[in-house]
Amino acid sequence: MSILRASESPNWIKTREFTKKELEVLKDILPFYVVNTLHESYSYRSIPVTNYGWPDNIWNTGALKEQLFHVANLSNDYNLFIAERLEDMSDACNHAHMGDDFYLYRDQERIAIYVNSSTNIVLSIFKHIRNALAHGRFVMYSSGDDMMIALESVDNHNKALVLKARMVLRASTLINWMNIITRGPQENMQRKRKKK
Numbered sequence: 001m002s003i004l005r006a007s008e009s010p011n012w013i014k015t016r017e018f019t020k021k022e023l024e025v026l027k028d029i030l031p032f033y034v035v036n037t038l039h040e041s042y043s044y045r046s047i048p049v050t051n052y053g054w055p056d057n058i059w060n061t062g063a064l065k066e067q068l069f070h071v072a073n074l075s076n077d078y079n080l081f082i083a084e085r086l087e088d089m090s091d092a093c094n095h096a097h098m099g100d101d102f103y104l105y106r107d108q109e110r111i112a113i114y115v116n117s118s119t120n121i122v123l124s125i126f127k128h129i130r131n132a133l134a135h136g137r138f139v140m141y142s143s144g145d146d147m148m149i150a151l152e153s154v155d156n157h158n159k160a161l162v163l164k165a166r167m168v169l170r171a172s173t174l175i176n177w178m179n180i181i182t183r184g185p186q187e188n189m190q191r192k193r194k195k196k
């Protein structure tokens with residue numbers, strides 16, 4: 001068990017420019033996850049989940065988490081590995097096959113993430129997506145009609161960059177998560193009823 005150090009200039013992020021297809025995908029993702037983030041302390045333009053009609057206690061009920069996790073087929077200890085201490089990130093990354101070459105293996109969505117005790121898993125995932133996008137620590141790969149995005153979130157800790165999360169997610173997952181949240185609970189309930 002050890003704290004994982006991160007590179008100041010990761011060699012897996014080689015290109016600085018985006019393709020037209022990447023920009024088309026990012027035009028929807030960046031405003032929601034970076035500028036209008038759910039985290040009020042990360043942006044002056046943040047939009048809390050309650051503004052979309054979700055109740056204050058939505059993170060305690062598990063209902064929204066269940067919907068979001070279903071989209072990416074996320075399951076604890078299968079493709080979602082949580083470290084409750086920074087020292088456990090090494091183990092989480094090993095179990096998730098998220099070593100330094102994690103970006104090469106993009107056939108399945110997966111997450112290795114540090115979640116501190118003062119927050120919940122969904123908000124932690126969204127915070128680390130925001131950090132990776134805002135700081136440019138991500139790479140996009142075509143995958144049929146979709147794109148796979150490899151993301152890495154780091155933070156300064158004792159004068160060194162420390163790894164807080166590595167994720168491989170589909171662009172369609174990020175867009176579906178955004179749509180579920182912005183539609184609010186009423187729209188999601190109506191959609192469920194129509195499917196039955």
